[in-house]
Amino acid sequence: MRRLAPFLWLVLLLGGLGGLLDRLFPLPPAPRYSPIVLAADGTVLHTFLNPTQKWRMKTELREITPALRQIILAKEDRYFYYHFGINPLAILKAAGRNAFGAGRTTGASTITMQVARLLEPKERTWPNKLLEMLRAVQLEAHYSKAEILQLYLNLVPYGGNIEGVKSAALLYFQQPPDYLSLAQTVTLAIIPNRPRGLVLGQHNAAIVRERNRWLRRLGQQGAFSRQAIADALLEPLAARRQAAPALAPHLARRLVRQFPGQAIIASTLQRGKQAKAEDLTRNYVRRLQPLGISNAAVLVINNRTRAVEAYVGSADFRDALNKGQNDGIRAVRSPGSTLKPLLYALALDKGLVTPKRLLPDVPTNFAGYQPENFDKRCHGEVPLDRALAYSLNIPAVRVLSELGVPTFTDKLRAAGFRRVARDAPRLGLSTILGGCGATLEELTNLYVTLAAGGQYAPLRFAGKNEDLRSENGVRSENRKQKQPVESIQDSQLFSEASAFLITDILAQLTRPDLPVGYETSIRLPKIAWKTGTSYGRRDAWSIGYNKEYTIGVWVGNFSGQGSPALTGSDVATPLLFDLFNTLAYNSPNNWFQPPASLDFRLVCTETGLPPGENCPNQLIDYFLPGISTAQRCQHQREVLLSADGQFAFCRACAPAAGFRRALYPELLPEVVAFRAAQGIPYRQRPPHNPACQRVRGGREQAPGITSPLANAEYVLNKGEQQQLLLSCTTDGEVRQVYWYVNDRFLRVAPATERIFFRPPPGQLKISCADDHGRNTDVRVTVTEL
Structure with missing residues (x-):
């Protein structure tokens, strides 16, 4: 032990000195990667230049195939797994060659030394070479061999502003490194030695010669089978510089801001659906441009998972003239009539209405607010299901006045409507007709909630993006910052029963917002949908859903300019149908079923209430037992008449004898006024007894x-x-x-x-x-x- 003591002290001294030097001269900062946004299947959707304006896309460990690893090691550093960053034998051999001029001058650089040089570029001098060696040892102390190889493959140059194997693979071959053929892999392995002299797309013939030379050498070394080498030698090379992947530009930017400093960000988007949605939207808006309509936005949601599978923020992101970089999915716009389904669902749950309950659709003054229907026409009295299917405004305002604006806005706040939550104290009855601000994202999720039986949950845009140490062992400075997570708790916004009833109404095909020409179309999808048009025809909405998907569509101009042709039914619904027929054509052919909490009952045709004593005409209606009103219909009122029927008596002036009884309709004053103005006949009550001395007051009448x-x-x-x-x-x-x-x-x-x-x-x-x-x-x- 005494003899070993000096050795142990020496080891401790050297270890302490190494630790001190490591602290005094820390490794260079981590490479700054190009942010990559992935689709749900792991393919690259969108890439960005890194902060130094380079394409440096991070190669993940799983993308380093055995073939790529074998080729790089055979070419660059055969003893990579056996040295500690420096290969002493290679250094002695290189020194002899360089000193005596025997053979090609070499630097004996290992892969680890090359990583040190790429992380900290310096002029190639002997002092810098020594520093490079020290850095290599330092790297070996910090990282595993796999991580060092990964760093090398992420930093090797490919000419211009392209760095790393993944960048080159995507920009020249349009696929990640683990999908490359043997010939393509060898091609990418040889270019870093001569990135200026071997440029893909410019020097392809020279690249093929060099590639084949290395293929033959690898074959001689037995690295690959003879057949694999023979096939690779025959493979043509037609590679040239391609544009970087650029699908879903709006969501990609959103996620990069949400996860700053993260090199690889997983999204929930389905690549095929995203590409088709972008193409459909772009081509559709081109046809609308002569009408003064320049943009659209589309959101596709998987109802089961709440995952966003397609996200189209505008018709063309590169269209600067029409503000294509604006995100129409997050833009706050007037929602038009798209909030009416929520209103009626809440009213159903409060017992205020049932589908066949009649609502007045006549000119009405609600304390100074007098709404109009979209077509400026009134229909007298209509059942709720028709009022919703035909998107009538006056019945909706009446129901909101009964439900209460605060009750309605509280539900919108619970459903994640941020502008409504902010403006709630100032909102009034016009809210239901678009007198508030909402986004396509908020509205579409509201309809997902309908498809989910009233159960609300936030949408999912990102996959698993844990804030962990990066695979190459280099911590990002931004990773330490906790990202604020804006979450709204899952909640039951309305009952499953009311959700089914609203869906049943919105799936009707006898309605005015069915686009022209679709009445007999075999391409009409089986969906429930609702349209909306904002005041001034500035925004057209159409949102639809089936069991599997919900799709939201907005069409308009980001400038806010209106167009006479801009209505939900005319310009938004055709795109909605096209999207469903293209993206969800293979959805299961099933539909929503009524829940056990619903039941049927007979109601009076005249009011939609349970029949009273004088209700000969009846029909079947859904109702919510224990919730829907049990009030009996009294649409006719008994009136005391003079014998000749010329006058009506009140109880105060009715004679002891000489009168008779008759039934007259009990109509609201505004309905009476509407029928009289429209010349609609009805059984009118005779005037009151002029001899009556009773003073009749009371502001309620x-x-x-x-x-x-x-x-x-x-x-x-x-x-x-x-x-x-x-x-x-x-x-x-x-x-x-x-x-x-x-x-x-x-x-x-x-x-x-x-x-x-x-x-x-x-x-x-x-x-x-x-x-x-x-x-x-x-x-x-x-x-x-």
Whole structure:
């Protein structure tokens, strides 16, 4: 032990000195790679130049095939696995050659020494050569042989700004290193020795000669079989510089920002679906350009996994004129009518409606807000399923007013609608007609939630991208930074029952938003879908789904310019159908089934409510037991009439005898006004007994002024003698109304008559009183120009 002590002290001293030198002279920083975004199957979707403007794509360990390893070692360093970074025998041999001029001058560089030089390029001098050797030993101490070989293959030059085997393989052969043939592999092995003299695409003949020379040598060494060498010798070389992979440019940039410093980023995209979606979108928008429509965006979601399988942010990323680099999937736009399915699903869960429940579709003033249908027409009373299938606006606003705007916006916040969450305190009834901001990403996931039975979960854009030490052992400086993860918890937005009912309605084919020419098309996919068009025809939406996929489509202009042709049904749905027929043509032929929580019941055709005493006409409707309203239908009201039927009595003035009973429809005042204005006949209740002395008041039955709108400003042209419209809705018993302006009587008119008058400029108080003494006021401002 005493004799070994000095040796042990020497070892400890040298080890300590080596550790100190390692700290004082650390290895050069890790190479900065070109970010690569992969498809779900591992193929390269998109690549970027690294920060030094070089194509240096990281070769993974699994991509270093045995053939590539064998060729590189045979050519560059046969004793790679047996030395510690320096090959002493090779150095002595090279020194003898260089000193005596015998044979070719060599530097005896091992692969590890070449890595040291590539990591830290210096002028080729003897002092620098010694430093290179020290660095090689240092590298051997830090990394395994596999990692050093990987570094070498990632750094070798191929001329211009191309570095690394993977960069060369993708840019010249359009495939990764592990897919190359033996001839292609040898080709890439010989070029780094003469990257300027052997340029693929320019010196292919010289490259073939050099390649074949090495193939024969490898054959003589027994590295490969005779047949493999013979086949490789006959393989032609037609390689030339190709463009770098550039699919999914919008998502690629998004993921690179999400995972800064990561060389290889896995996405959920399916390469085939992405390529087809891009081609379909680009070609489709070209046909729309004469209509003043220049862009579109498409999102394809796998319903089972919530994985995004195609992501098209614009029709052409390189189209600078039409702002092609904008990401239409994340752009905040007006959603038009695309939120209506969520509204009706929530109303179904609240028991407010059922599919056959009738909703008024007549001109209605909702506390100053008077919506219109897209076609400017009203339909009287319509069942909910028709209101949704035909995307009627007035019934939707009525249901939202009953449900409550805060309830609706709270659900949108839970579904990840960020702009709605921010603007919620300022949103009103117009929200359901597109009076809010939403993205294609948010809207499409809302429809995935419908396909998932009301279960919400965030979309998945990235595969497994763990923040781990890189395979070559070099830590990225950015890896230490924790990336903020924006996650919204999974939740049940609405019930499975309401999701099925909405899907059943949206799958109907008898609807106005079926594109022209598709009525008899054999290419019509089996999907549920909803369209939307924003105010001013600036945005056209169409979002559809089946059991397997949900596809969202936006069509418009990033400039915000509208177009008369821009509607969801006319320009967005044809692209949606094309996408489904192309991308999901082999989806299983199954469809959604009603859940056990749904049941059937008979309802009155006149209202959609369970039948009352006077409901001869009935039909079957779905309902949610214990949730849907059990209120009985009372669409007809018993009225006490005089013997001759000329007057109606209230309980206060009904005589003891000499009257009879009759049934009259119980209609909302706005429905009565609509029928009268449209000349639609209905059984009208006789006027009230004029001899009745009862004073009838109460603002709950007072006339509702539908025009002018409360607190509105009207700008009139002084030279055109423009007039202001006066109209109202009243109780069914009202026959006449009395109009006042600034408390001065204007005129008497039938309750359903629309009248016009020339208003004076300034602040006006408009009053309407009915023949039962009930009164309503609104205030407006009139300005003359």
